[in-house]
């Protein structure tokens with residue numbers, strides 16, 4: 001099965017438990033909140049939440065009065081996100097059903113982590129295509145070098161690929177896709193998170 005269908009099937013399977021487990025996660029993630037609030041304050045139009053999951057990340061932005069459109073490859077996740085956000089569509093992030101330069105800002109929290117490493121550049125070029133000039137993107141990922149297969153997630157048997165990235169690798173891909181890098185940072189995991197450092201990129205479309 002193609003990698004994106006495997007991802008969709010996994011997240012369809014775990015969607016309800018993921019929502020239950022993570023819906024309040026931002027309560028204990030102050031740096032994530034600062035970055036999301038920063039994006040929301042700067043946003044001037046529609047914000048795309050790419051790989052939205054159940055929409056709790058986009059909801060933080062929507063709370064600032066910004067319209068947020070969710071995109072997720074999983075139907076169950078998109079359906080959950082539609083309940084928290086303004087709208088949701090099922091799509092793969094390298095093929096967004098959005099016109100060129102239609103979007104002011106993008107948030108993609110822990111969704112590029114499921115791209116096969118060679119697909120990262122395609123996805124970031126697609127993010128740049130849909131953003132207006134000067135539009136912003138905020139990405140997060142896990143730091144590392146490995147490509148792993150996950151077989152158990154939230155008590156379910158799954159078949160899911162996950163890719164760990166270096167900060168330099170993400171910066172290079174963003175520059176190559178037509179972004180300038182406003183900030184690139186890592187933070188150590190909070191106590192309730194897995195062991196890898198978290199990576200954050202704030203990007204601006206050139």
Ligand SMILES: C[S@@+](CC[C@H](N)C(=O)[O-])C[C@H]1O[C@@H](n2cnc3c(N)ncnc32)[C@H](O)[C@@H]1O
Pocket residue numbers: 004007008011022050051052053054057071072073074077091092093094108109110111114115
């Ligand atoms: C780890 S969850 C993150 C969800 C949410 N953004 C968060 O931070 O909790 C990854 C999400 O990205 C979605 N996803 C993974 N690969 C994707 C792709 N290529 N295109 C669109 N969505 C994708 C999954 O279905 C899942 O909902």
